[in-house]
Amino acid sequence: MSDSGESVKRKTKRPSAERTTQRDPERTRAAILEAATKEFAENGMGGARVDSIAERAGTNKRMLYHYFGDKEQLYLRVLEEAYVRIRTAERALNIGTRDPEEGIGELALFTWRYFLQHPEFLSLLGTENLHRARWLRQSVRLKELHSHLIGELSQVLEEGKKSGVFIETADPLHVYLTIASLGYFYLSNQYTLSTIFGRDLITPANLEAWERHIVHVTLASIKR
Amino acid sequence: MSDSGESVKRKTKRPSAERTTQRDPERTRAAILEAATKEFAENGMGGARVDSIAERAGTNKRMLYHYFGDKEQLYLRVLEEAYVRIRTAERALNIGTRDPEEGIGELALFTWRYFLQHPEFLSLLGTENLHRARWLRQSVRLKELHSHLIGELSQVLEEGKKSGVFIETADPLHVYLTIASLGYFYLSNQYTLSTIFGRDLITPANLEAWERHIVHVTLASIKR
DNA sequence: CAAGCCGGTAACTAAACAGTTACTTGATGG
DNA sequence: CCATCAAGTAACTGTTTAGTTACCGGCTTG
Known part of the structure; x- marks a missing residue:
């Protein structure tokens, strides 16, 4: 795919007028x-x-x-790209090499803020689950994308257990699911929740309160 | 609506042959x-x-x-009925009059098990939120249905604070959202989660583990 | 400069869909 | 036993939709 002096096309590559709506x-x-x-x-x-x-x-x-x-292949492509984007950003956190308590806190904060800034990702997950992962299951690209996350989480939890700040029963998948649950539900269900409880959940003050709550709950559930 | 001997119709009310596919x-x-x-x-x-x-x-x-x-009115009716059913069952718990720690634990267990047994309720919530509560907002029946829940939760939390088992910052809405988050996300997103983590979340062993986890997390987040 | 290829347009088609209308059946009451 | 009315059926209609086809025009290359 790299343009290694090949004669395939675009020799003169549109010399001037960089974009003429062409x-x-x-x-x-x-x-x-x-x-x-x-x-x-x-x-x-x-x-x-x-x-x-x-x-x-x-x-x-x-x-x-x-x-x-066709429509289905386009949809799968959209879904795959959305997963790649969040996992790529997450990887950059490098929680595996951090202080355990700080690492978990950072992962919780990152996840919450990513969900908050990418509502389309939450929506796509909801749609895909309505259809019981019918399209995601066909994807060959995504299987290995997620083992890295669990690996790093295991690492940081183990270190926390050794140094005595975390309880022995803390499980990496459970910790991730806890963080994701608290962020996902609050945001994806904000419309019905705001309606039935008569309280706008999306005001800056409420969002900040919930952010603090997520970090608090996550750490409280694994600290000794 | 009660058949109080009115002469509106059905005098002889189909005497025998209780149902002939009529x-x-x-x-x-x-x-x-x-x-x-x-x-x-x-x-x-x-x-x-x-x-x-x-x-x-x-x-x-x-x-x-x-x-x-039409289709939209039917949909709204379906949604309303679903809400009425869960809130009615929830009311029967009477958590307000119980021992605080036990009351919260029971609410968490009830919510989890109700979600588990009524996947259609979770689906409907997901659909309604995709449309930003477009139909639920029009409902006149549902506004007061939910204040009761928050009222009882406040009551049991206050009692727990008085007797010193709960922290002072525990908030009724936050506690409910925590319980609902942990149950909702695990179940509604089970298909994508099982796919990306390569682990079937819906086996009896995993379900039991998550049930215990929900109660643990909820109580750990509010206990002193 | 001619051939043809490729990015792009727009009109078309067959099927699926929400909602309607004209009709059937059977119980009731005079 | 006939008139009425409500429950229920089935075929129809106008519109929307995913997917296709016939075509255009400019750039590249021989």
Whole structure:
């Protein structure tokens, strides 16, 4: 894929006039993916409209089918990309090498803030689970993406147990699920919750309170 | 609504042959509601098919539109009924009058087990939140249904604070959201979670472990 | 400068869908 | 035994939708 002096195409590569609203495959592809992410997040798999995606992307259905095959393949691509993005950002935390209590706290904060800034990711998860992971199961790319997270979590928990700050029964998967639960539910269910309890959960003050609550609960559940 | 000897209709009320697959409005209505609950839970609002609901109910579209108006009104009815059912069962716990620690533990257990036995309720919540509570917001019946829960929770938390078992900062809404988060996320996201972590979360052993975890986390977060 | 390829457009098609209408059946009451 | 009315059926309609096809135009290359 690297342009290693090959004669395939683009010798003169559009010398001046960097963008004259001309054709640009990469740009179109990326625009479709971004538009599809929004459309699927807002309307789910059943509710998303292919025409609407094409329009949001500033292109048309022909290109969408050209690049992605059909609606289902496009959806899977959107989902895979969303997972890759969060796991990549998470990896940069390097919680494995930190002080145990600080490491867990940082993971909780990161997860909460990522969820808060990427509501489309939560939506996509919800949609995919409504369909019992029908599309994610077919994905070959994602299996190994997640073992790294559990590995680092195990590492930091073990260290905490050795130094006596964490209880012996603390389990890496349970800790991650606890952190994710508290963030996911609050945000993804904010609309019904705000309605039934008559209290707007998304005000800055309430968000900050819940952030502190997540860190507090996570640490309280594993500290000796 | 009670049959107080009124002369409206059904004087002889079908004396023998209790059901000859004849007409029965109540039965048809209930069948449609039950079928709709399943269809909406499995496919969401956008994915649910009116024809499919009619077929599942053993009737046809004409009756569905006759009793419920249109698809949206039927959906709202399904959602309202689901909320009424969980809040009614919850009320029977009477946590307000119990020993504080036991009361909170019982609420956590009840919520977890109710979610486990009523996956369609979780699905409906997910669907409704995807649409930002568009239909629930229109409901007039549900506003007061939830103040009771928070009231009883406040009561039991206050008592726990007085007797010194709970910390002063424990907040009723936060406690409920913690319990609901841990149950909801584990179950509603079980499909993607099982896939990415390569571990079946729904085995009896894993379910029991998570049940114990929920009670542990909830109490650890508010105990002094 | 001619051939053809590739990014892109727009109109089309077959199927699926929500909602409607015209009709059937059977119980009741005069 | 006939008129009425409500429960229920089934075929129909207009619209929306995923996916396709016929075509355009400019760039690259021989």
